[in-house]
Amino acid sequence: MEVDAATIMNTLGRQARAAAKAMRMANTRSKDEALVLAAAVMRREMNEILAANALDMKAADENGLDDAMKDRLMLNGDRIEAMADGLEQIAALPDPVGAIDGLRYRPSGIQVGHMRVPLGVIGIIYESRPNVTADAAGLCLKSGNAVILRGGSEAIHSNRAIAACLRRALVDKGLSQDAVQLVDSTDRALVGALLKSEQYVDVIIPRGGKSLIERVSAESRVPVIKHLDGICHVYIDAAANSEMALKIAVNAKTHRYGVCNAMETLLIHCDVAVEVVQVIVQAMLDKGVEVRGCDVTRQRCNGMDVKLASEEDWATEYLAPVLSVRIVDSLDAAVDHIATYSSDHTETIVTEDYEAGSRFLREVDSSSVMWNASTRFADGFEYGLGAEIGISTDRLHVRGPVGLEGLTTQKWIVYGHGEVRG
Amino acid sequence: MEVDAATIMNTLGRQARAAAKAMRMANTRSKDEALVLAAAVMRREMNEILAANALDMKAADENGLDDAMKDRLMLNGDRIEAMADGLEQIAALPDPVGAIDGLRYRPSGIQVGHMRVPLGVIGIIYESRPNVTADAAGLCLKSGNAVILRGGSEAIHSNRAIAACLRRALVDKGLSQDAVQLVDSTDRALVGALLKSEQYVDVIIPRGGKSLIERVSAESRVPVIKHLDGICHVYIDAAANSEMALKIAVNAKTHRYGVCNAMETLLIHCDVAVEVVQVIVQAMLDKGVEVRGCDVTRQRCNGMDVKLASEEDWATEYLAPVLSVRIVDSLDAAVDHIATYSSDHTETIVTEDYEAGSRFLREVDSSSVMWNASTRFADGFEYGLGAEIGISTDRLHVRGPVGLEGLTTQKWIVYGHGEVRG
Incomplete structure (x- = not known):
């Protein structure tokens, strides 16, 4: 089983890397149009999403999930509308990618500064709320990243339906559908395989209860952005x-x-x-x-x-x-x-x-x-980030509420005129 | 032996945490004066440092180290002077700690921005060059961090003598000498213990050949700032x-x-x-x-x-x-x-x-x-960073040449006037 999980994850990872390379260079308009279209598709396919959610709700009843969990899992028209709204709001935010700052001349004559660039491939591991599928994918796309989504097994049908809307919109706007991939299996070994995918995944963001976050932190070979408690x-x-x-x-x-x-x-x-x-x-x-x-x-x-x-x-x-x-x-x-x-x-x-x-x-x-x-x-x-993918209490990379900028990094850029060192 | 290494590292770690708490709040003048004094102590103690280095060079001969390694290990008056100069240059750089930027009013009335703060405790793992002891400690102190230094066993006498100069200067300026601690043993198990000290160490920076960096990356439970190759x-x-x-x-x-x-x-x-x-x-x-x-x-x-x-x-x-x-x-x-x-x-x-x-x-x-x-x-x-502790090809936290700012992080600060939410 472990071998299968690794094989599945390698395939997802390779596809995500290729998609990330394309997303990194996607222009702002394509990304924004894809997000707006995804919202429209989600509204149009509302009945399909509700039908998928009904399968999850039925399984939840059969498996005796408690009311709080069922409430988190449940979708209705308003909740789907809220997800679509969220995608439109993300589309309206400024694109962080390509922003150049701090350019200054150095005594050598070169001009040095920073350009903001996507992180690459982001893994999201979450529990029962299906809206994370849309919210997290939206933020990752806007910031030029590819995302691998691993939602709770209890929400698999809902997540599949939502991810399909996003993928359809990506293709329609000439972007790679593999920029949004759902781990389409409830096999728990896949979480372990995702946490070991340092070759393909640049950062993992767990969203859920403390035990999930602790497991992810303890096992992950990929850097994790997280918070455990809010005391x-x-x-x-x-x-x-x-x-x-x-x-x-x-x-x-x-x-x-x-x-x-x-x-x-x-x-x-x-x-x-x-x-x-x-x-x-x-x-x-x-x-x-x-x-x-x-x-x-x-x-x-x-x-x-x-x-x-x-x-x-x-x-x-x-x-x-x-x-x-x-x-x-x-x-x-x-x-x-x-x-x-x-x-x-x-x-x-x-x-x-x-x-x-x-x-x-x-x-x-x-x-x-x-x-x-x-x-x-x-x-x-x-805080004015427009949206939030989570909160970090870590010290490295990003702290506090994490928005689009936290899903990016910077590279140094140098403009020269033939300068050499010596 | 493994137990001993863990015990030693826990002691160093606890001391470093306490020192980091004090260093975090140390004012700019104390830090700068300690750096300038450390340079002066180093010049004054030049003969002691050279005598310590002679012990390392003698052992290097006995152990048949090659000429390139011996050249990296060797200290003379000019090299000690260069280390002292380096500390003075670091003292002259602007203090990154406490800098506030991006403060803006939000519709709720609160004012939100970022304050730059030290990372905490930094572990440096390096090979034969003793000058790393002074350079790395200087950068860590200026940026308000505590540092645990683990140099190459072939340089232990030199590193001990250099670290002693820094510690003396810290005490003289009313700062904690434990802000600079040298792992004063050549036991290799201590490297392993340091890499597992996630409770006490916030980041590890390895400086050396590819095999060192690979080992550190593979084993570390503490986040690592590094680059492997420069192709x-x-x-x-x-x-x-x-x-x-x-x-x-x-x-x-x-x-x-x-x-x-x-x-x-x-x-x-x-x-x-x-x-x-x-x-x-x-x-x-x-x-x-x-x-x-x-x-x-x-x-x-x-x-x-x-x-x-x-x-x-x-x-x-x-x-x-x-x-x-x-x-x-x-x-x-x-x-x-x-x-x-x-x-x-x-x-x-x-x-x-x-x-x-x-x-x-x-x-x-x-x-x-x-x-x-x-x-x-x-x-x-x-690039105008004034000094460099290394180069990062990682995507998270910091990329490219890493100076004082890369040894810090940011926290959000909020100025309010009694605002509440809802």
Whole structure:
């Protein structure tokens, strides 16, 4: 079986390499027209996509998938329309490929700068949401890459139908359909083979739960762009505006619970008035959030329903209406707590103090660091990337929300006039 | 033994992490003063460094190292002075850390941008040249990183003496001496342990021969910044200025033979006049370069000493006075040859034709692509980086000559005024 998986993946990989070479040189208009056409095909073929999805939903019932999984898997007219919209939005974004910057003359006479170029072949490994098929392929195409998609086996019929729309549009616009390839099998050995395809694949982007990301990180010979956890912190400084602190803390925790940029731990400077702490904790309780505090927090919230936080709480991404709260003695203690427990995703300080805010921005080493704003803004759309293929908490290549630019790299270009060295 | 290596490396790793945290926040003046002081200490301790080097040279004699290796290993007053100079030059470069760019307002009211930050802990694995100890440590310190140095066992005494100068300067300027740590053992298992230290090391940069780089790439669990080969091409287009073509080809091949940015293969468009081909080939022969040509090249150089190139020649980095020459039918054929055989290091086109030059710059996918300039310019100093820690032919993070910026990453920063989402 392992041999078969490797053979299948080699074929996909060779085809992807050839397609990547062509996509790299495809002009902006062809790429944009193919994306707009793919959206149109998707709308036209809505019934076929829904029929394919019905097969997946039927299998999901038979296999006893839970309601949350079935909701992620389920397509309807609105969701297909949203995918088509997404492709049109990607088409409308500026093309990152070929952009030249930093050109400057050197004493030798040569002019040196950078040209932005596609990464090459991108592997996407994802779970049940079929919309990733369209979103990820759209971003990869726009940025001039070829993509190998490996979706969850529970979504195979839906993914096949969606990928077919994209491939049809590519061919129609004179581009290679192999720029979008779906691993059309549910054999799990194929994931392993994809992770070993360093010859054909330039980067793997896993999208899904923590166990998927951990497996991909541990096994992959191909570089991975990923984030594992989103243990995000809000720190309310001694010099915080208390109304703003309340508003940001409530938004960061309760706007949506299951997202990676939601707050999981609230840090509060010990000089913040007891009444302010109580108002914030009460607001959380009123929203139905379970609050787990340190000893000091519980003292200050005497009579309120605050459970005792354990060491484990500081290191937990709840993704649920649960919040840990810790009172700290200083900005240094807040920065230390974050350095120890943060997943390097997003942290924010609430303060009116210039020194505290500047220090927090500099000293906290996460992929997004904010001052007087909700952690919920850590998002490709909110940052102006237009779209997002994921969030990286890695240090190399790209950090934070990853848009089209993160799917490209740069090469040096030199304009000369016959200069030689010597 | 393996257990011991892991234990030693964990200690070094923990110390490096702690030092990296401090270095990340060190101000520009402390870092620059430490670098300048390290240069002064190195000059003051010149006799001690020379004595240490004498031990290495004695062992080299006993172990029968060849003259080329001994030359790389040998230190004298000039070479120590050059290392000290290098540290002062690094001190004089602008500090990349903390630079903020791209700040822009978003419709939500938040202001979003990037802040440049150090990578963290950098592992350098290198061979016999002791100057790498000073150069690499200097670049890592300036960019706010901690470094773990693993030099060749044949240079252990020299490396120890040089690292001691750097560590003394760090302490004197109130910085952590553990920002520069030398793996002070010749046990080869330590290289393996370093390559598995993903918990403590953010990136490995190998400097040395191809077999070292291959081993590091194959074994490392830590991301690697590297290049394997430098199979660089010069393509003389039909519309080349023939004098310029001669000058660039000769410089690219003969300025220095053993360097990665030297030309290994010369591609010539079939419409280039036979006399021009002959003049170029004769110039190479006059310089003592062995020329290996395709059939057409040999026909056009009838009567000249041109050997027949084999398939293997196109894929060989000679690093020697040997050149392969191929006549191609078109720009497309040149681009295809490069795509097939290039090591993605550096390629140049010689042409006065706008269309040909623009297409070459866009279509060739190497880390440096040039127009009318010698491949020898692919170098951190020539590009204006001030110094270079290596050259990357990888696609992720950094490509081409790597200077201070390549040793850093970016985090997103957000300035808000109480904005929340929703």
